[in-house]
Amino acid sequence: MKKVNNQQDPQEISGLLQSIADKHKELYDSLQEKTAFIELTKELIITTNEASNSKEALQLSICKVCDFMRWPVGHVYFTRNEPTLAMVPSKIWHLSRPKKFSAFKKITETNSVASGEGLPGRVLSSKKPAWIIDVTKDLNFPRSKLAKNLGVQAGFAFPVMVRKQVAAVLEFFSENAEKPNHQVLELMGQIGTQLGRIIEREDAANAIINRELKIRQTNERLESFMNSATDHFIMLDKDLNVIDLNGAALVYFQAKKYQLIGKKLQDISPVIVENGRYEKYKEVIKTGKSFFVDDQVSHRSLGYLRLNVKAFKVADGLGIISSDITGVTDAIDELSNFMYRISHDLKAPLATMMGLVNIAGSDENEKSTKEYLEMIRDNAQKLDDMISDLVALTKVKQTEVTPTQVNLKRLITETIVSMSHVQGYDEMNFEIDIKLHRKFYSDETLVRLILLNLIDNAIKYRRRDSVKPEIKITARYNDRLLKVQIEDNGIGIPKQAQVDVFKMFIRATNHVGGSGIGLYTVKNAVNKLKGTVVLESNIKEGTKFTIYLENLDNISEPVHSKSKSLA
Numbered sequence: 001m002k003k004v005n006n007q008q009d010p011q012e013i014s015g016l017l018q019s020i021a022d023k024h025k026e027l028y029d030s031l032q033e034k035t036a037f038i039e040l041t042k043e044l045i046i047t048t049n050e051a052s053n054s055k056e057a058l059q060l061s062i063c064k065v066c067d068f069m070r071w072p073v074g075h076v077y078f079t080r081n082e083p084t085l086a087m088v089p090s091k092i093w094h095l096s097r098p099k100k101f102s103a104f105k106k107i108t109e110t111n112s113v114a115s116g117e118g119l120p121g122r123v124l125s126s127k128k129p130a131w132i133i134d135v136t137k138d139l140n141f142p143r144s145k146l147a148k149n150l151g152v153q154a155g156f157a158f159p160v161m162v163r164k165q166v167a168a169v170l171e172f173f174s175e176n177a178e179k180p181n182h183q184v185l186e187l188m189g190q191i192g193t194q195l196g197r198i199i200e201r202e203d204a205a206n207a208i209i210n211r212e213l214k215i216r217q218t219n220e221r222l223e224s225f226m227n228s229a230t231d232h233f234i235m236l237d238k239d240l241n242v243i244d245l246n247g248a249a250l251v252y253f254q255a256k257k258y259q260l261i262g263k264k265l266q267d268i269s270p271v272i273v274e275n276g277r278y279e280k281y282k283e284v285i286k287t288g289k290s291f292f293v294d295d296q297v298s299h300r301s302l303g304y305l306r307l308n309v310k311a312f313k314v315a316d317g318l319g320i321i322s323s324d325i326t327g328v329t330d331a332i333d334e335l336s337n338f339m340y341r342i343s344h345d346l347k348a349p350l351a352t353m354m355g356l357v358n359i360a361g362s363d364e365n366e367k368s369t370k371e372y373l374e375m376i377r378d379n380a381q382k383l384d385d386m387i388s389d390l391v392a393l394t395k396v397k398q399t400e401v402t403p404t405q406v407n408l409k410r411l412i413t414e415t416i417v418s419m420s421h422v423q424g425y426d427e428m429n430f431e432i433d434i435k436l437h438r439k440f441y442s443d444e445t446l447v448r449l450i451l452l453n454l455i456d457n458a459i460k461y462r463r464r465d466s467v468k469p470e471i472k473i474t475a476r477y478n479d480r481l482l483k484v485q486i487e488d489n490g491i492g493i494p495k496q497a498q499v500d501v502f503k504m505f506i507r508a509t510n511h512v513g514g515s516g517i518g519l520y521t522v523k524n525a526v527n528k529l530k531g532t533v534v535l536e537s538n539i540k541e542g543t544k545f546t547i548y549l550e551n552l553d554n555i556s557e558p559v560h561s562k563s564k565s566l567a
Helices: 010-050 054-069 102-109 118-126 182-228 247-253 277-287 326-362 366-398 408-418 444-460 518-528
Strands: 073-080 086-095 130-132 155-162 165-173 232-236 242-245 291-299 303-314 317-324 429-434 470-478 481-488 532-538 542-550
Touching (some): 010 054, 010 182, 054 073, 054 086, 054 165, 086 102, 086 118, 118 130, 155 182, 182 247, 232 247, 242 247, 277 303, 277 317, 408 429, 408 444, 408 470, 444 518, 444 542, 518 532, 518 542
Parallel strands (some): 429 470
Antiparallel strands (some): 073 165, 130 155, 155 165, 232 242, 232 317, 291 303, 303 317, 481 542, 532 542
């Protein structure tokens, strides 16, 4: 600094002092500005960190920056990565006079911005802050072309960076044209970095929340699946202590979950030690090789069961799935029996017919030939009856239940008339008593098969002594159930035969011909209609079949058979 010489001109001294004062003011203003920048940065860090989410942090930031710059407009754009890189406007604004800037706000919110386009597009493209002295004169500010007077001139924007990518752009506008303030742009770059960290933390927190939510939803779906499954699921640790099990397993063990968790499997099911299963399970855990076996068990309340047991390693423990295959194996046994009986029952009449044909061919006696032909006709009739019964059974097995309105009285009458060819039909006395106070809906095909087989049985097993054979058919509503009774005064069914009479190929007596399929077909048809059939019979007094059928007039309602209480 120059020394003041007393000999110098007073005007020169005055100029020198003014220069010193200006320098001091410039330094003071610069210091004040830097202090204000520091205060703004500190304030933004505190307020944004206290914000409940990133959008609130962005809202606070644009308000603070607008107040600091004394600029009236602030807005946030967000990046849209699909289908093309672009900026989309948000609803986050700072407007000191909303009415004045309403046109600018409307134009901004109705237009997205491509990379490199306008102020936010430049920031998106360069990933750096940008300043426009006067947007009304800038060739790359499309919004100025959409309205005559937007009310803004100078503008600057800066990016919010998240993992080296632009996540958002904050833009600010003044009512006047202003030259770039590089210190402001540098500061805004730092603020953008701070906001980026907030968004990163929020993204990370949301990712954790979403991951935990997905895990919880997966666990809930898995638990729901396990509890709705009919198979028994059991999860065990490496020492075969119970970790978890599903509803079906709880039913099997007849216990509450809390009573079984932590228990040793061998304490719950001691039989696994006796049959060597315990060592097999330990071997699965040790080797990782799964184990499969079919089991036969006698359950204290569920009765005789056949189970398919699968044991497999899960983490360092064991998973066991037991499937009840009792019905499947019974069906296989039934099918095997069915095939054996069918082959036997079809071959026997055919063999007889072939033998009779050979004899008739070598016998020249016309009378004998007629007798042989009559015998052939009888055997052919047996085959025809067998095939008809098989067709009826197949129809029951394969038919989907299709409810329609059934005129029961007409159906019974038609069924009786259709049996006029059956031997003994002319001897029968039929009594029909149908009193229904509302319409009945069911599958007419299945109902017809039930009636056909029961009436056919009543005719076949009629008494041939002095008693006049008769069949009485009644129908009434019993609450929502239709109760149909078919009662005869025939020879009756022995008590010891009544237990198995609905099984395939079981016949109550061999004195009358038949395939042994009729009542089995009736049972299957009734089951398919969610009903039940009850048998009452005494020797030489007759037989009464009572059928309970649900009225399927509203098939959207679940069908719950009340027949068990009636049986």
